[in-house]
Amino acid sequence: MKNDLFLKALKGETVERPPVWMMRQAGRYLPEFMAIRKKYDFFTRCQTPELAAEITVQPIRRYGMDAAILFSDILVIPQAMNIPFEMEEGLGPYLPNPIRSQKDVDQTVVPDIQETLGYVMDAIKLTKEMLNNEIPLIGFAGSPWTILCYCVQGQGSKTFDKAKEFCFTQPIAAHTLLQKITDTTIAYLKEKVKAGVDVVQIFDSWGGMLSPVDYQEFSWKYIQQIIEALKESAPVISFAKGCWYALEEMSKSNVSALGVDWTISPQIARKFTNNSVTLQGNLDPTRLLSPPKEIKRLVTQMINDFGKDKYIVNLGHGILPNIPLDHVQAFIDAVKEYK
Amino acid sequence: MKNDLFLKALKGETVERPPVWMMRQAGRYLPEFMAIRKKYDFFTRCQTPELAAEITVQPIRRYGMDAAILFSDILVIPQAMNIPFEMEEGLGPYLPNPIRSQKDVDQTVVPDIQETLGYVMDAIKLTKEMLNNEIPLIGFAGSPWTILCYCVQGQGSKTFDKAKEFCFTQPIAAHTLLQKITDTTIAYLKEKVKAGVDVVQIFDSWGGMLSPVDYQEFSWKYIQQIIEALKESAPVISFAKGCWYALEEMSKSNVSALGVDWTISPQIARKFTNNSVTLQGNLDPTRLLSPPKEIKRLVTQMINDFGKDKYIVNLGHGILPNIPLDHVQAFIDAVKEYK
Numbered sequence: 001m002k003n004d005l006f007l008k009a010l011k012g013e014t015v016e017r018p019p020v021w022m023m024r025q026a027g028r029y030l031p032e033f034m035a036i037r038k039k040y041d042f043f044t045r046c047q048t049p050e051l052a053a054e055i056t057v058q059p060i061r062r063y064g065m066d067a068a069i070l071f072s073d074i075l076v077i078p079q080a081m082n083i084p085f086e087m088e089e090g091l092g093p094y095l096p097n098p099i100r101s102q103k104d105v106d107q108t109v110v111p112d113i114q115e116t117l118g119y120v121m122d123a124i125k126l127t128k129e130m131l132n133n134e135i136p137l138i139g140f141a142g143s144p145w146t147i148l149c150y151c152v153q154g155q156g157s158k159t160f161d162k163a164k165e166f167c168f169t170q171p172i173a174a175h176t177l178l179q180k181i182t183d184t185t186i187a188y189l190k191e192k193v194k195a196g197v198d199v200v201q202i203f204d205s206w207g208g209m210l211s212p213v214d215y216q217e218f219s220w221k222y223i224q225q226i227i228e229a230l231k232e233s234a235p236v237i238s239f240a241k242g243c244w245y246a247l248e249e250m251s252k253s254n255v256s257a258l259g260v261d262w263t264i265s266p267q268i269a270r271k272f273t274n275n276s277v278t279l280q281g282n283l284d285p286t287r288l289l290s291p292p293k294e295i296k297r298l299v300t301q302m303i304n305d306f307g308k309d310k311y312i313v314n315l316g317h318g319i320l321p322n323i324p325l326d327h328v329q330a331f332i333d334a335v336k337e338y339k
Numbered sequence: 340m341k342n343d344l345f346l347k348a349l350k351g352e353t354v355e356r357p358p359v360w361m362m363r364q365a366g367r368y369l370p371e372f373m374a375i376r377k378k379y380d381f382f383t384r385c386q387t388p389e390l391a392a393e394i395t396v397q398p399i400r401r402y403g404m405d406a407a408i409l410f411s412d413i414l415v416i417p418q419a420m421n422i423p424f425e426m427e428e429g430l431g432p433y434l435p436n437p438i439r440s441q442k443d444v445d446q447t448v449v450p451d452i453q454e455t456l457g458y459v460m461d462a463i464k465l466t467k468e469m470l471n472n473e474i475p476l477i478g479f480a481g482s483p484w485t486i487l488c489y490c491v492q493g494q495g496s497k498t499f500d501k502a503k504e505f506c507f508t509q510p511i512a513a514h515t516l517l518q519k520i521t522d523t524t525i526a527y528l529k530e531k532v533k534a535g536v537d538v539v540q541i542f543d544s545w546g547g548m549l550s551p552v553d554y555q556e557f558s559w560k561y562i563q564q565i566i567e568a569l570k571e572s573a574p575v576i577s578f579a580k581g582c583w584y585a586l587e588e589m590s591k592s593n594v595s596a597l598g599v600d601w602t603i604s605p606q607i608a609r610k611f612t613n614n615s616v617t618l619q620g621n622l623d624p625t626r627l628l629s630p631p632k633e634i635k636r637l638v639t640q641m642i643n644d645f646g647k648d649k650y651i652v653n654l655g656h657g658i659l660p661n662i663p664l665d666h667v668q669a670f671i672d673a674v675k676e677y678k
Contacts, residue, residue, distance in 0.1 A: 156497075158497060159624075159625065159659070161625050164623075164625040165625060165628040168625065168626060168628050168629045168633075169628060210602075210623075211601045211602060211623050211655075212602065212603075212604045213604075214623070242602065244583065244584075245583075245602060245603060245604065245607065262550045263547060263549075263550060263551065263581065264584065265550075265551050265584065268584065284503075284553070285498075286498065286504060286507065287507060289504040289507050289508060290507045316550075320498070320500055322500070
């Protein structure tokens with residue numbers, strides 16, 4: 001790997017400067033992505049290896065991040081499990097038949113990955129060729145809890161109350177579903193590593209909806225299974241938004257890095273994780289609306305506060321669609337110019 | 340006051356059992372509220388003292404909570420400041436002309452409270468009569484930051500990105516607006532106390548959208564002004580959802596109690612506040628969908644974990660509209676039966 005900053009940071013090795021990438025870096029703030037989006041709908045973009053690979057490398061060409069992340073969606077997993085969803089451009093995904101009972105859970109399957117998600121593996125191979133060993137490629141999956149949220153709620157939500165109701169009133173059905181999602185995700189991520197991804201990240205976008213006790217029961221338990229199953233194959237990053245309260249426990253696992261959102265200060269994040277694990281984050285994505293000079297000041301401060309080692313510069317959540325291109329440039333430049 | 344459990348807990352005095360009330364206890368889960376809602380629209384309910392008072396006492400009649408909270412809305416403040424909003428039943432409030440510039444801010448006013456919000460004071464006097472000194476009455480206001488969120492975003496949001504953009508790119512205009520909201524809120528809460536409320540609560544529903552540094556600058560600074568201005572008049576409770584990171588600093592203020600949401604364990608909340616302040620919370624509102632027996636177990640555990648003194652039993656956010664009545668009964672009973 002020509003640029004191994006990201007892999008070094010994941011191993012906790014000393015680096016000249018921390019690596020940088022951005023969650024959702026292949027996305028709607030980029031005019032070249034919008035051009036593709038205009039021509040091809042969501043499923044075509046995900047399922048056509050040439051398009052997924054092209055979208056993946058677009059931000060790298062423009063900004064030269066230190067890692068690429070394969071363009072895809074966390075909902076390819078329920079789709080493969082016989083839980084179909086549809087995508088409303090601009091509004092997000094919704095499920096015509098959300099899961100609400102044990103019977104619904106029984107109708108889901110743990111699928112053959114090559115058969116259902118072979119197109120992802122093809123996209124990985126193509127992307128790896130295009131990246132030409134310049135930088136590592138990340139493959140990702142949603143956490144089982146976050147996937148359950150969508151499968152049961154049927155759409156995005158502020159509270160995911162239906163998903164939580166399902167867990168709290170039908171815990172056996174919920175755990176059966178969570179285990180099936182976990183088994184599918186493990187098989188899926190293993191195939192992705194075989195196809196060429198260098199690192200995997202688990203997005204627990206809705207973990208922070210749960211109390212600390214419920215988080216252990218309905219989310220972390222399953223993420224842990226994924227980490228244990230993958231640890232010999234590739235470094236695993238876990239990003240659990242809003243789950244500051246579980247950082248200490250998570251830091252004791254075999255995870256290679258923990259993502260943190262912007263509601264935790266770097267100093268407190270280091271304290272909660274006993275400085276034992278690589279951290280990734282955590283600029284408030286809305287802060288990229290600040291003037292470029294302010295962005296540079298904030299990024300430099302952030303690196304100083306996390307420390308340059310055992311650290312991966314990122315946002316605290318995905319980049320917003322309305323961020324000006326030169327503001328992204330300021331974010332990336334601030335890291336590359338860090339001394 | 341015949342039942343002074345709530346006031347005693349706010350003073351940190353020893354009690355036989357902790358007091359209990361629920362955020363949004365006068366609301367959509369109650370059939371008697373729904374009957375009124377069918378007949379009168381949102382503004383009529385807020386602005387007609389007889390209706391507001393009746394709605395306020397409805398949950399007390401049914402369940403006998405240890406405190407009542409005046410039925411109203413945090414958006415009466417921007418309305419009085421010449422920032423009109425409209426209400427879509429079931430969808431929530433929206434502003435036809437959101438605030439986006441210094442000029443917009445200049446057009447807002449710090450109003451005369453009796454002139455613009457006299458109907459709230461009338462509702463308080465009527466409610467106090469109806470309560471007949473049985474239990475205390477809480478009056479509330481939104482935090483200046485939370486009010487700004489609605490005024491700038493123009494509607495509810497998952498990220499309040501436009502509100503944050505306004506603060507990050509036009510900080511002078513933002514601080515001018517925040518100060519005007521603060522001045523209005525202080526005058527409003529002082530009038531409420533004069534009219535008869537025994538306690539005030541500040542709802543910082545969207546504080547947790549901000550980073551710890553931005554929270555100090557755009558939210559806590561103004562809440563602190565309100566606490567300082569009110570401290571001689573009535574006990575102040577501050578509930579800042581998602582702001583676990585500011586608990587230590589908040590606990591050092593002159594606040595009488597701090598509300599906490601369900602993402603912090605009682606033990607950690609006590610630790611962060613050095614056991615120095617009364618805490619209020621924090622059952623996950625979705626947990627009221629659990630079977631009644633489970634609710635009772637969770638509430639007993641929660642009281643054990645917070646400790647019965649310096650503690651007010653509540654939910655971690657407002658009660659959801661779809662909670663069965665007997666589940667609310669189980670929640671209240673568990674507190675009253677606590678030994």
